[in-house]
Amino acid sequence: MRYAYTVAQTRALENATMATVGEATLMQRAAHGLAGRAADLLARTRGTVYGSRVMIVVGPGNNGGDALYAGQRLARRGCSVTAVRALGRPHPDGLAALLAAGGRLVDGGGLSVDDLAGVDLVVDGLLGIGGRPGLPADVLALTAAATVRGLPVLAVDLPSGVVSDTGQAPSGSVHATRTVTFGCYKPGHLIEPAASRCGRIELVDIGLDLGGTVPALAAWDPDDVATHWPFPGPTSDKYARGVVGLDTGSDAYPGAGVLSTHGAVYGGAGMVRFLGAQRSAEIIARDLPNVVFGDGRVQCWLVGSGWGERADGDRAVADRVASGLPLVIDADGLRHLPDRLPGTVLLTPHAGELARLLQCERGDVTADPVAAVRSAADRTGATVLLKGATQLVATAGTETVEVAVPGPAWTGQAGSGDVLGGLCAAVLAAGVGARTAAVLAASVQAMTAARFVGPLPPQELARHCATVIGELGRGPGGRRGEHR
Numbered sequence: 001m002r003y004a005y006t007v008a009q010t011r012a013l014e015n016a017t018m019a020t021v022g023e024a025t026l027m028q029r030a031a032h033g034l035a036g037r038a039a040d041l042l043a044r045t046r047g048t049v050y051g052s053r054v055m056i057v058v059g060p061g062n063n064g065g066d067a068l069y070a071g072q073r074l075a076r077r078g079c080s081v082t083a084v085r086a087l088g089r090p091h092p093d094g095l096a097a098l099l100a101a102g103g104r105l106v107d108g109g110g111l112s113v114d115d116l117a118g119v120d121l122v123v124d125g126l127l128g129i130g131g132r133p134g135l136p137a138d139v140l141a142l143t144a145a146a147t148v149r150g151l152p153v154l155a156v157d158l159p160s161g162v163v164s165d166t167g168q169a170p171s172g173s174v175h176a177t178r179t180v181t182f183g184c185y186k187p188g189h190l191i192e193p194a195a196s197r198c199g200r201i202e203l204v205d206i207g208l209d210l211g212g213t214v215p216a217l218a219a220w221d222p223d224d225v226a227t228h229w230p231f232p233g234p235t236s237d238k239y240a241r242g243v244v245g246l247d248t249g250s251d252a253y254p255g256a257g258v259l260s261t262h263g264a265v266y267g268g269a270g271m272v273r274f275l276g277a278q279r280s281a282e283i284i285a286r287d288l289p290n291v292v293f294g295d296g297r298v299q300c301w302l303v304g305s306g307w308g309e310r311a312d313g314d315r316a317v318a319d320r321v322a323s324g325l326p327l328v329i330d331a332d333g334l335r336h337l338p339d340r341l342p343g344t345v346l347l348t349p350h351a352g353e354l355a356r357l358l359q360c361e362r363g364d365v366t367a368d369p370v371a372a373v374r375s376a377a378d379r380t381g382a383t384v385l386l387k388g389a390t391q392l393v394a395t396a397g398t399e400t401v402e403v404a405v406p407g408p409a410w411t412g413q414a415g416s417g418d419v420l421g422g423l424c425a426a427v428l429a430a431g432v433g434a435r436t437a438a439v440l441a442a443s444v445q446a447m448t449a450a451r452f453v454g455p456l457p458p459q460e461l462a463r464h465c466a467t468v469i470g471e472l473g474r475g476p477g478g479r480r481g482e483h484r
């Protein structure tokens with residue numbers, strides 16, 4: 001699990017540490033870690049650190065200060081270090097240290113891309129957590145040219161231009177090969193589109209005490225998924241694995257009923273009971289003979305996928321809420337929400353559906369998805385899974401938002417959401433709480449798309465989910481996860 005902290009939290013944590021060790025010490029720790037990672041990168045790409053040419057692009061704040069002090073260390077190790085003044089006045093003490101170690105300073109204004117010739121590494125020390133969107137055009141041209149030439153670009157703390165708290169990456173943000181961050185991860189490291197601008201991220205310990213601060217985000221990795229997945233134990237029967245009841249699909253959209261059923265079956269439900277559209281039922285009866293039809297025991301409901309317009313939608317949702325069972329409300333079911341829901345109910349909107357729920361524009365959701373998903377959870381009382389390139393889960397009254405394991409964009413296709421609804425229901429039916437179930441299901445779908453890369457239709461990816469879950473169960477985390 002990786003935890004991320006907002007700019008305000010990071011500054012408070014840094015201030016608390018600086019109160020005991022002093023500001024200069026913190027920056028020296030950051031610079032030490034940064035220089036070490038830069039040297040590793042040079043050793044790997046060039047074979048040697050000594051004699052390397054390093055260009056450091058610096059801005060006016062402490063981010064540039066980190067970069068300049070790291071430059072001082074690299075210069076002492078025999079690198080030829082040039083600092084480019086790209087924005088404002090560089091950190092005075094950091095610059096003095098670099099110059100004293102034999103580095104030089106040039107003005108960014110007069111530079112052209114030809115000045116990148118012979119450079120082995122570009123260090124982006126323009127802006128860190130104090131950055132605002134909008135880099136000058138000449139700075140953008142220089143860093144973009146470095147990326148185009150295939151030069152390694154090492155971002156200090158964050159690729160400049162990205163928004164630390166929201167994960168936005170305005171066009172022209174730096175595209176780093178690697179990012180070295182200090183003390184803690186920031187949301188921008190974990191949320192798309194900024195996350196993809198970071199390259200590999202390395203965390204340098206600068207002695208922050210994270211203990212008393214509730215993180216803004218908790219990002220899961222595959223081992224966490226293996227640890228929490230509800231694998232059946234030796235004596236599990238179908239009811240221990242759980243019965244999923246589905247009211248999904250419509251005569252207009254029968255496929256959604258079929259796909260959500262695939263999600264529940266291949267997500268590991270002990271029994272799947274389909275009570276949705278007749279046209280869906282006919283296909284399911286042919287393709288999935290293990291599915292049952294007609295009333296009977298249910299341990300978790302999934303409603304809404306592929307409903308389209310449904311005159312009795314309010315009643316259909318209200319009845320399932322009244323059952324008190326775990327419940328997933330997807331897609332068109334989200335048009336029929338009561339004012340208040342319990343946290344055991346899981347809503348699975350994409351950005352457009354969440355915008356409708358919050359009565360705002362889709363752009364408002366994508367501009368700050370963490371705030372949007374939190375707000376939806378607080379307003380409805382339910383647990384909310386926001387789908388998209390980054391899948392976020394929020395529960396009312398809980399500050400930390402969970403981030404599912406990411407996967408490739410191949411998942412972004414019609415029908416994937418229906419499968420995901422079924423996966424969520426399968427995990428809920430096994431007795432896992434809504435928040436954890438949502439992260440597990442979203443992660444497994446993404447991990448499956450990563451393991452079977454390509455334009456596979458959602459029903460095929462659903463089948464492969466079973467393979468990925470099986471593989472998770474064989475790993476060390478999986479054995480720990482055996483639950484009954």
Ligand SMILES: NC(=O)C1=CN([C@@H]2O[C@H](COP(=O)(O)OP(=O)(O)OC[C@H]3O[C@@H](n4cnc5c(N)ncnc54)[C@H](O)[C@@H]3O)[C@@H](O)[C@H]2O)[C@@H](O)CC1
Pocket residue numbers: 014015018023026027030059060061062063064066087088126127128129130131132133134135136156157158182206
């Ligand atoms: N505070 C600390 O104790 C530590 C800070 N560290 C480093 O310091 C960074 C934060 O330092 P700062 O708070 O100085 O912030 P930054 O270094 O990110 O830069 C802030 C400065 O840039 C200007 N600026 C922001 N966006 C701009 C834009 N688009 N165009 C032009 N100018 C812009 C601001 O007006 C301000 O002067 C971290 O990201 C990290 O790299 C590390 O040294 C660790 C310790």
Ligand SMILES: Nc1ncnc2c1ncn2[C@@H]1O[C@H](COP(=O)(O)OP(=O)(O)O)[C@@H](O)[C@H]1O
Pocket residue numbers: 331350386387388389390391407408409410411412413414415416417418419420445
């Ligand atoms: N860029 C992306 N990268 C990875 N996964 C994505 C991306 N875009 C969408 N997804 C995932 O694809 C699925 C699409 O769901 P949804 O939009 O509800 O589709 P539908 O309703 O047509 O089934 C969700 O699981 C979502 O998280």
Ligand SMILES: [K+]
Pocket residue numbers: 063124125126127128155156157158159160
């Ligand atoms: K930076």
